[in-house]
Amino acid sequence: MSFEAAAEHLLATEPRFALGEATVRGQRYKVFRNTPFHLRDLLRDSAAAFDGHDLLVYEQERWDHRAFSAEVCALADALQRELGVRPGERVALAMRNYPELPILILAVAAVGAVAVPMNAWWGEQELAFAVEDCGARLLFADRARRELARGFAGRLGVTVVAVRDAVAEPGDQHYTALRQSGDGAGWPDIAIDTDDDAVVLYSSGSTGHPKGVQLTHRGMISAVYSQAMVHAMAGLMNPPAAPVTRRPSALIVTPLFHVTALNASFLQGLVAGATMTLMYKWDPDQAVRLIEREQVTRFVGVPTQSAELLAAARRQGASLSSLAYIGAGGAKRPAAQVGELARAFPDANVGTGWGMTETNALGIVLSGPDYLAHPDAAGRLNPPLQEMRVVDEHGEPLPPGQVGELAVRSAANMRGYLNQPDATAETLRDGWLLTGDLVRVEEDGLVYIVDRRKSIILRGGENVSCLEVEGALHHHPAVAEAGVFPVPDERLGEAVGAAIYPHAGATVDVAELTAFLGERLARFKIPDHIWVLTGPLPRGATDKIDRRALRAACLEDGRSAVLHAKE
The missing domain is CATH 3.30.300.30 (ANL, C-terminal domain)
Known part of the structure; x- marks a missing residue:
């Protein structure tokens, strides 16, 4: 099937992709009718559908769906009873890729509060700025981030909860004791509106202080199910030679405080029932060993990681034959790398994606023969919720083939920038998000990213x-x-x-x-x-x-x- 035919087929036959309309912040959008309303329901649905299967792997630790959900419920209970976390309150999470990070994100969201994963590469000043900016009174931190918090926790009146290798100091609590104090037998009974904030993710801050991007439950779920639809389309566009019997398995190699790992990998894995193997930090040789050990089917990283994975596989003489998809995001993959990956891993679908924190990682996609034929392209607009147009410096639409700024519109877009109404108004206009990317769109719908507007x-x-x-x-x-x-x-x-x-x-x-x-x-x-x-x-x-x-x-x-x- 063609890209368009595959999308039409799924919209007509798959109830989970059935469309409706809703008014969101005064704008009318296409929405999914049958998806979960919030992240708590997303996890609960996944736990019910895939009970008995492994969900998360970290080094020698493993959680199946039941154990993972029980941990989330126990933390959610402790957040309310022990720490007094209230709906709408923001809770800061500062750590590397430990299993506690996705557990905490979902536990905070489950009680109607807002998880704020912090950039683990920040220094003390950047971390202090974000904690103060989001107004958090609780900071969950691993050892390195706990050390950074010494300089500001007292000044900001922040209670620190020590995680994993961090030592609980006087006045601190420790994650392990908190988890043991909670009841993991049932889900929290707290009303959550689908348009409430679920997460605040801070942008990279390449032009100054980072901006807190407010992402709602509806926005995150809209993006995740849109991406799930594209994955389903891939099987229709490029049917496998034999029926696929292997369970989906993903290797998460980028930080979970970034939208690619959190949305496009982890939450996407919940929808797909995937086993997700978490890497503390990127190591290509270790990645090869994990892919072989866990029979990983899905690898998504920045383009450099794809190249380093290929080099490491060659060094180790590993075929990585389990891989069914090798994706790239965060930056444009060099065109020369596309064919090289396809030749090295002939059973894998090589793909690329463009998205932003502000769009919940939803945006433009391209994979398989279409990508091999157009390795310089960014891809096609991810259906079915998004609209797209290319505009000039005055915001006026441009015809196909002309270079202008990409604007996208969907219920997946951010609610706004935290505490920055001027920046929000500059970026969001009548529901359209101005991306800052200069593109051209050809008659066949392929989008080519020319550059960043400021690059x-x-x-x-x-x-x-x-x-x-x-x-x-x-x-x-x-x-x-x-x-x-x-x-x-x-x-x-x-x-x-x-x-x-x-x-x-x-x-x-x-x-x-x-x-x-x-x-x-x-x-x-x-x-x-x-x-x-x-x-x-x-x-x-x-x-x-x-x-x-x-x-x-x-x-x-x-x-x-x-x-x-x-x-």
């Missing part, structure tokens, strides 16, 4: 896309990672700077690399300055390249190859 280099009156230059650099066989950024230039205003990290054992000749780029890019797009790094490019908490840190480090170093041949 364009203005070189002597010409616009240069960082993503386009990075894509060309990734085609060079010696380049493992590439990052492009503006460099101040007295004559041009901005010049094109690039930092590259070669593959192990490879050497890069800058003149040869420049000639290589000349076959793929216009002269004005070829980098004026190139830095060849001896280590991987710096990355933020969601494993995207940190352009600001990369640019600062390169400009401070100053020792680039300066190119003038193209002038």
Whole structure:
């Protein structure tokens, strides 16, 4: 089936994808009629449907659906009775990828409160800012984050609950004792509105203080079931050669304080009845071993992780034959990587996705033969709830083929930015969310991301896309990672700077690399300055390249190859 035919078939035959309409914050939207109303129901439905199967694996620890649900219920009970958590209250969660994090997110949501997972890569000032910004009086923290909280917990009047390896200090409580004090026999009996906030996720803060993105129960569930529909469509568009009998199993390799891991992996796994193996932090060799041990069928990470997984599998001589899907999100996958992954893992569907924290990770998708045929594309709009348009700088729609800012509209979009009404009004307009991404949409519906609106280099009156230059650099066989950024230039205003990290054992000749780029890019797009790094490019908490840190480090170093041949 085609993409459109598969969507129409499921809408006509699958009751869980049946559509209706609802008014949300004064706007009329398409919604699912038969999905759970809130996250507590989502977990309860999953527990009933998949009782007896493993749900979560962490190192040597395992939870089946019954044990996981009992832990959530016990924590929910203790949150109310021991800590006095009230509906609508925000509870801060600061830890790496421990099992306690998804348990706490669902327990907090189950009592009608709002979970606020904190970026585990933040320093003390950033963590203190977010805790104060969200107004949390409770902070669940692992050892490293408990140490950071020493500097502000007393000043902000925050009670700390020690988690996993953290030591409970005087005045603290410990997660283990709290869990043991709770009753895990029944679900909380608290009314939750589907349009109540469920989670606040903080954006990466690449342009200043991070913004708290308010995500509702309806928004999260709308996104998760929209993604589930696309997964069901994949089986209709590219039917497997033999019936699939293996249970779904996912490896979660990105942080759960990020929307990709939380929504597109963990909550998606609840809907699918998947066994989810949680990694504390990314390690490609360990990932290969876990995929083999747990017979993982689904891998989703940033593009660099796909490349590192492939390299690790080759080192270990592992086929990873259980993989049925290798997805990428958070950044655009280099086009050259698409075919390489498909050849290396012929039984796996290679895919990509675009989404934002503000959209609950819902957005644009592409996989299988369609992706192989269009490796530079971002994909097609994820049905069935979303609308999309491309607008100019005045917000006016543009015709197909023209570059403009992508705007999306659906019930999955955020409610707003916490405590930032001006930023909310600037981003959300009549239900449309302005994404900040510059795209073009072709007549066939394929969306191509040109760049971030604020990541364009203005070189002597010409616009240069960082993503386009990075894509060309990734085609060079010696380049493992590439990052492009503006460099101040007295004559041009901005010049094109690039930092590259070669593959192990490879050497890069800058003149040869420049000639290589000349076959793929216009002269004005070829980098004026190139830095060849001896280590991987710096990355933020969601494993995207940190352009600001990369640019600062390169400009401070100053020792680039300066190119003038193209002038």
